[in-house]
Amino acid sequence: MKLNFSGDSPKELIFENVAEYLHSQHLKISKEDNSRPWGGFFVIEEDEAEKFIRLYFPHLTRQDLSISGKLSPKILVVAPEKRLSWQYHHRRAEIWKLIGGTAGVVTSDTDDEKETKYLHIGDIIQLKQGERHRLIGLDNWGIIAEIWQHTDPANPSNEDDIVRVQDDFGR
Numbered sequence: 001m002k003l004n005f006s007g008d009s010p011k012e013l014i015f016e017n018v019a020e021y022l023h024s025q026h027l028k029i030s031k032e033d034n035s036r037p038w039g040g041f042f043v044i045e046e047d048e049a050e051k052f053i054r055l056y057f058p059h060l061t062r063q064d065l066s067i068s069g070k071l072s073p074k075i076l077v078v079a080p081e082k083r084l085s086w087q088y089h090h091r092r093a094e095i096w097k098l099i100g101g102t103a104g105v106v107t108s109d110t111d112d113e114k115e116t117k118y119l120h121i122g123d124i125i126q127l128k129q130g131e132r133h134r135l136i137g138l139d140n141w142g143i144i145a146e147i148w149q150h151t152d153p154a155n156p157s158n159e160d161d162i163v164r165v166q167d168d169f170g171r
Helices: 011-024 046-056
Strands: 029-036 039-044 071-078 086-088 092-108 117-119 124-127 132-150 163-166
Touching (some): 071 092
Antiparallel strands (some): 029 039, 039 071, 086 132, 092 132
């Protein structure tokens, strides 16, 4: 199943198709959130991390990605012409791979945004703990495999570990 969806495809249809795709890959979804103004995400069961790595990051192992031991796999679905907040995290690093559609990314070690890097299918982005970043939807829906690499085993990262420097949606 291809994960390429035109920009005018309805959000509900995109999420149905991505869920079907994940089931076809025998990945267990623990949470689906399509309520984000930029799109949404699927959280994959953490005990599926090694399978997720084999599927989307086959050149790496769990040991390569593990900082504190805990890994949290997700699939991000970014809508056309939408931008996630310009943000960073205190308790995680991240690795992303564009697996469908189109997307761009901006990264920086400071609060100053740099130029957008346009991603191609298969491109991988590694984000250090504290590195500023923004995922950007381009002309079509973008589908990104993501792993949260938790850096604090006593206090794993969560959705509250987002420091927003700038946000198009006033959050």
